[in-house]
Amino acid sequence: MLDLRWPMGLMFSVVGAMMVVYGLWTFSDDKVYACSLGIRINLWWGLVLLLFGASMVGLAWWAGRKAKDGKP
Amino acid sequence: MAGVVSLGHIDYAILAIYVLFVLGIGFALKRFMKSSTDFFMSGRSIPAWITGLAFISANLGALELVGMAGSGAKYGIAQCHFYWVGAIPAMVFLAVFMMPFYYGSKARSVPEYLKLRFDERTRCLNSISFAVMTVFASAVSMNALAKLLTTVLKFDLSFTIRLPLVGGGIPLGSYDAYLWICSGIVLVYVLKGGLTSAIYTEVLQFFMIVLGFAPVVYLGLKDVGGWTHLKGSLAEVAANPAVLGFHQSADKAGFASNAWTSAWQPLLEGPSHNPMGVDWFAMAFGLGFVLSFGYWCTNFLVVQRAMAARNMSAARRTPLIAAVPKMLFPALVILPGMIAAALAVTAKDGYHLPHTRISERAYPAGISAVREAAGQDLGGKAALEKIGEAVGVKELSPAKLAVLLHDAPTLDDEAIKTGLQDAVTENDYDNVITSLVTKYCPPGLLGLALTGLLASFMSGMAGNVTAFNTVWTYDIYQAYMVRNRSDAHYMWMGRVVTVVGIGLSILCAYLVSNWKNAMDIIQLVFGFVNAPLFATFLLGMFWKRTTSHGAFFGLLGGTLTSALFHALTTATGNVLGIKGGYLWCLLGKTLSDVPQRVVFPSDMAQNFWLAAFAFTACFGLTLVISVLTRRTKTDDDLRGLVYSLTPKAREEGQAWYLRPAVLGIVLLAGCVVLNYIFW
Numbered sequence: 150m151l152d153l154r155w156p157m158g159l160m161f162s163v164v165g166a167m168m169v170v171y172g173l174w175t176f177s178d179d180k181v182y183a184c185s186l187g188i189r190i191n192l193w194w195g196l197v198l199l200l201f202g203a204s205m206v207g208l209a210w211w212a213g214r215k216a217k218d219g220k221p
Numbered sequence: 222m223a224g225v226v227s228l229g230h231i232d233y234a235i236l237a238i239y240v241l242f243v244l245g246i247g248f249a250l251k252r253f254m255k256s257s258t259d260f261f262m263s264g265r266s267i268p269a270w271i272t273g274l275a276f277i278s279a280n281l282g283a284l285e286l287v288g289m290a291g292s293g294a295k296y297g298i299a300q301c302h303f304y305w306v307g308a309i310p311a312m313v314f315l316a317v318f319m320m321p322f323y324y325g326s327k328a329r330s331v332p333e334y335l336k337l338r339f340d341e342r343t344r345c346l347n348s349i350s351f352a353v354m355t356v357f358a359s360a361v362s363m364n365a366l367a368k369l370l371t372t373v374l375k376f377d378l379s380f381t382i383r384l385p386l387v388g389g390g391i392p393l394g395s396y397d398a399y400l401w402i403c404s405g406i407v408l409v410y411v412l413k414g415g416l417t418s419a420i421y422t423e424v425l426q427f428f429m430i431v432l433g434f435a436p437v438v439y440l441g442l443k444d445v446g447g448w449t450h451l452k453g454s455l456a457e458v459a460a461n462p463a464v465l466g467f468h469q470s471a472d473k474a475g476f477a478s479n480a481w482t483s484a485w486q487p488l489l490e491g492p493s494h495n496p497m498g499v500d501w502f503a504m505a506f507g508l509g510f511v512l513s514f515g516y517w518c519t520n521f522l523v524v525q526r527a528m529a530a531r532n533m534s535a536a537r538r539t540p541l542i543a544a545v546p547k548m549l550f551p552a553l554v555i556l557p558g559m560i561a562a563a564l565a566v567t568a569k570d571g572y573h574l575p576h577t578r579i580s581e582r583a584y585p586a587g588i589s590a591v592r593e594a595a596g597q598d599l600g601g602k603a604a605l606e607k608i609g610e611a612v613g614v615k616e617l618s619p620a621k622l623a624v625l626l627h628d629a630p631t632l633d634d635e636a637i638k639t640g641l642q643d644a645v646t647e648n649d650y651d652n653v654i655t656s657l658v659t660k661y662c663p664p665g666l667l668g669l670a671l672t673g674l675l676a677s678f679m680s681g682m683a684g685n686v687t688a689f690n691t692v693w694t695y696d697i698y699q700a701y702m703v704r705n706r707s708d709a710h711y712m713w714m715g716r717v718v719t720v721v722g723i724g725l726s727i728l729c730a731y732l733v734s735n736w737k738n739a740m741d742i743i744q745l746v747f748g749f750v751n752a753p754l755f756a757t758f759l760l761g762m763f764w765k766r767t768t769s770h771g772a773f774f775g776l777l778g779g780t781l782t783s784a785l786f787h788a789l790t791t792a793t794g795n796v797l798g799i800k801g802g803y804l805w806c807l808l809g810k811t812l813s814d815v816p817q818r819v820v821f822p823s824d825m826a827q828n829f830w831l832a833a834f835a836f837t838a839c840f841g842l843t844l845v846i847s848v849l850t851r852r853t854k855t856d857d858d859l860r861g862l863v864y865s866l867t868p869k870a871r872e873e874g875q876a877w878y879l880r881p882a883v884l885g886i887v888l889l890a891g892c893v894v895l896n897y898i899f900w
Contacts (some may be wrong), residue, residue, distance in 0.1 A: 150266055151249050153421050157428065164235055164669065171231050171665045181663045182293040185440055191665035198669075201432070210843050 152212060158205030161198050166194025228374065231666030239672045240406060243425065243679075247410030247418045257712040258414035261691040262329060262529055267417070269535035271424055271544025276526040278423035281430065282362060282681035286554055286674065289648025290657075291623060293444065293558020294565075294574065295467055296496045297481030299488060300550040300558070306509040306638040308547050309892045311517035312540040313885035315527075318524075318864070319518050320881075322762055324528055324536040326861045331521040332696040338761045338862045339769040340545065340853070341700070346776060350523060350694035350750045352689055357743045358522075358720060359685035366678035367400040367730070369655065370580070373671060394581075400730055403675075407682045408723045412716055416529060416691070419683040423526075427546070433666075433673030434553050440661040441560040444569070454563035455481035456685055462496065465565055465574060466616065466648050481559065484899045489587030498793075498823030507829025513838040515755035522688045537881045544888045554654075561653045575652035576645045579612045587612035588637050595629035608641075616647035653830030679716065682726065682838075687723045690715050741799050745787065750831040753779025760843050765863045771847030779839025787832050790819040793826045802829060 172192030175181045182189060224419035254260050267275075292300045304744060328334035332348035371394075410418045446453050455477035458465060480487045480496055517523060517540070518648035527539035564572040579587060594604040604626060607619050621644035629637060658670045694715045703710075733743070757776050760767045791802035791812065798806050805815050812820070821827040860866050877883060 150253055150264075150417070151246070153271055153419075153424060154245075156242055156246050156249070156421075157425055160238065160425070161428070161432070163238055167231065167234060167238075168665050168669070175663075175665075184661055185663050185666070186444060186661075188440070190440070191663060193668060194432075194669075198432060201428075213459055 152209045154205045154209035154212070158202045159208075161202030162206060163202070165195045165198030165200075165202050167193070169199060171195070187204060223883040228667065228671075229664035230664050232671065235665075235668035236672050236675065239425075239429070239676060243410055243676075244406065246421050246425075247413035250414030250417050250421070253417065254413070254415050254712075257694070257708050257715060259417070260712050260715050261694065263415070263417040263420060263526075265529060266531050267420060267529050267535075269530055269538040269542060272526050272530045272535065273419040274427045274546070275423040275547050276523055276539050277543035278427045278677075279523050279526055279684040280543075281427070281554075282677060282684070284361060284365065284681070286430070287365065287651045287654050289554040290558040290561070290654040292415050293472050293555035294465075294562040294648075294653050295558070295650060296550075297459075297559055297562070298484050298555070299495060301484055301895075301899065302488075302504060302508065304547060304551050304555075305484075305892050305896055306504065307513040308517065309544050310509065310718070310889060311513040312544045312547065313888055314514065314524075315518045315524075316540040317881045320527060320537045320540070322862055322864075322869065323524055324533050326531070326885065329528075329695050329758070330692055331519060331524055332692060334649065335757075335761075335772075336700070337698075338859070339767075339772040342773045343757070343769065343776060344696060344700070346773070347754070348692050348700075351881070352692050352697065354747060354750065355522065355685040355689040355692075356725045357729055357733075359682040359689075359722075359726040360733055361743065362685070363400055363404060363679035363726055364626075364679050364730040364733045366403055366672070366682075367396050368734070369674065369678070370399040370403075371395045372654075379508070383651070384460075386863060390653050398735070400727060403679055403846075404682065404723050404727055407679055407686065409718065409721050410724060411683055411686055411690075411723075415715070416525070416687045419680070419687040420526060420529060422676070422683060424681045426673075427682045429669075429673040429676045430548075431553065433670040434794075436556070436666060437454050437658055437661050437670055438553060438557055441564075442658055445560055445563045445567075451563050452560065454567050455559060458562050458566045459496075465562060467496065481562070482877055482899075484773050484823065484896060486900065487695065492822040492826060494775045497825050498821075499826040499829060503826055503829035505832065507831075507833045511752060511755060511832040512829070514759075515751045515832070515836075519754045519758050520686055520751075521692060524690055525691065534875060534879075534881075538879070538884070541881060541884045541888060548888070548892060557657050558653055561657055572656075575649045575656045576612050577647040577649040579614060579642055579645065583612045584638055588634050591625065591637050595626045603759045612641060614645050617644045617807035618646045631794040634756075681722075685799050686719060686722045686726070687784070690718045693718045693722070744867050745799070745835060746833060748828060749780050749783045749835075751786070752835035753782045756836050756839035756843060760840065760847070761863070763864045764828060764847075765859055765865055766847055766852065768842060768847045768850045768852050770850040771843040771845075774846050775841075775843030776854075779835045780843040783831050783835035786831045786897075787827075790821060790827055790831070791815065792821045792824045795824070800824065 164194055168191045172189055172195050176192065179187070253264070254262075258264055289300060289303070316818055323331070326334060326337055328337055330342045330348075332351065335347050336344035374395075410422065414421070426836055442448070442451065446455060458467070459476045459478055461475050476494060476496060477487060477490075480494070488497075488499070489499050492498045492500050503844070504882060527536045530536040532541050561572075561574060564570075564573045587608060590608045594607055605617055605619060605622060606620065609615060619638070625632075625637065625640040625644060630642075632640070655674070658667065658674075662670055694711055698714055698718070699706075699711060703714075718867040753776060756779060757772050759774060760775075785802050788804035789802065792801065792804075795801060795812075797803065797810070802812075802815060802819070821830065856866055
């Protein structure tokens with residue numbers, strides 16, 4: 150069966166990366182972040198998503214390798 | 222402010238990526254769908270963490286998300302009882318005591334268990350009522366989603382279907398387009414990947430919601446100045462709830478200062494001291510026992526997730542894993558509502574609770590009502606009622622309406638429209654959560670949070686559709702219509718009925734959106750059907766003497782009891798009729814003629830007491846009829862279906878800390894601690 154952690158990890162990595170890039174792009178624009186109390190939320194939260202996505206992919210990769218090693 | 226949102230390219234991109242991945246998962250799973258067991262039960266091969274998160278996601282539909290935030294504003298922290306009292310104990314009970322019978326018996330669905338334990342009649346009753354409920358539940362989800370998208374996305378998707386033969390056309394608006402597109406996406410991935418698709422996307426939805434809403438709650442809490450300031454502002458709300466338009470029908474002017482921030486103290490002081498208007502017994506027995514156990518332990522929508530687990534211990538761990546996020550969810554879904562109430566009472570940055578939006582269809586009637594009232598020089602109150610009725614809104618600001626009426630002769634339709642919407646003061650509790658999302662999210666985060674909402678609406682539909690197609694195929698089609706056909710035939714039927722189920726949901730979504738009472742009726746019927754059900758299961762699973770006559774007539778009697786209870790009782794401030802007391806209505810009486818003992822302080826209290834009565838009736842009837850009738854099933858037939866006749870599951874192979882009973886006790890202890898902290 151398809152390991153759910155692959156698509157899930159990939160999706161959150163992509164979305165996280167997009168938010169990080171967008172967050173850097175708009176970093177110095179105070180108007181964009183007026184609503185989020187001045188916090189550069191896209192960058193910080195994008196990093197969280199990226200980390201989450203990457204760890205899911207990592208787990209899936211590790212589980213896949215372990216399963217392959219287990220079978221002769 | 223709510224309703225006026227501008228999405229950037231980045232937001233659309235996040236939305237699109239989610240849809241792509243969901244469809245991709247469906248297509249990737251297609252090659253694993255080889256038999257009906259794969260399609261309806263995921264081949265019983267899913268690891269526990271996935272079934273556990275899907276279990277909680279199936280319950281955390283969008284309605285829960287939007288509803289809980291609204292109730293958080295209206296009732297404060299007491300709403301957490303729906304989690305700490307109304308969910309955790311029942312989930313632990315399901316895992317420890319009931320899962321062995323669901324997973325261990327040959328039953329493929331909850332109604333099928335009823336057939337094995339009792340007979341065809343009980344199964345038939347249960348499967349038909351369940352099938353109807355799932356269709357309506359998914360319709361309600363889709364209706365809300367289509368409405369949300371129409372207010373949030375700015376594409377004009379209206380078009381006209383030409384009918385060359387008749388020479389006319391059917392005009393369709395954006396609502397229709399969103400409804401059909403989203404249903405289409407759900408259809409594709411459920412058709413391709415069956416239950417597995419639904420379960421996988423539910424897990425995806427779970428993380429979307431947690432990761433999309435956590436920053437919003439964080440920003441909101443920071444904005445109101447942290448928990449201490451939040452408590453202070455909510456004390457103001459408690460002192461004068463009418464300022465925010467809460468509880469205007471209640472006789473009392475205000476509540477104690479902790480009414481919004483203490484979970485138990487206001488409850489123990491009695492119905493008139495807490496905004497919910499309930500007493501502790503109704504809360505503990507009606508919600509905590511009857512409604513909660515009835516939902517979590519017998520509803521196939523959630524139980525199906527656990528039954529897809531790869532083995533018995535994974536199945537039993539499913540509700541336990543789900544209980545952890547369930548316990549913490551109030552921070553994500555109820556807290557935003559409390560934040561909104563605090564923001565509104567302090568009017569920070571001009572925030573107010575979102576107001577009901579007048580539907581496009583109601584405007585023509587509203588505009589002509591305004592013109593008429595202005596022409597006839599109707600007095601304030603008469604005009605208010607007349608216009609309110611025309612636009613379908615109960616509360617309008619008299620001052621703003623007076624200005625509008627004064628200016629009406631010189632205004633064009635568009636200006637009257639704006640003026641009418643501006644005069645609405647009725648709270649739209651369903652929009653509380655979106656009002657916060659749009660207040661705090663810059664582009665980027667906005668896309669993430671909205672995608673979380675979209676995800677939960679769509680998986681709400683997918684979850685219901687997968688439960689529907691399983692019950693239809695196994696419990697109605699295979700049981701009563703076409704028996705003994707090949708597995709491939711039933712899988713084909715499953716796919717066909719998926720299409721039919723989604724079609725029916727779309728039809729019902731139109732019903733719900735066009736006919737205001739539909740929603741009330743649906744909830745009413747849910748209540749009638751669900752309330753007594755747990756008594757049947759409890760007796761069936763734990764008392765081998767329960768007979769099939771007892772079960773069937775007990776269940777029927779319990780359902781009739783709830784209907785009768787509802788016909789006789791009502792809640793303060795309601796008009797007799799669909800919200801209760803229609804029997805009095807038929808006798809030509811009004812609220813003031815009805816004896817006071819059948820008038821409950823709130824809808825919620827009425828609902829909890831209804832559940833308590835229905836359960837007791839079903840329990841008593843089943844007990845008595847079982848004693849009076851003869852058993853039709855021998856001890857041998859009931860092996861694996863009844864507690865005393867089933868060998869206990871052996872757990873020696875498991876580490877002690879992974880045993881369901883141990884995990885269950887830990888969870889219950891955690892729940893007690895939470896209740897203590899927010900006492």
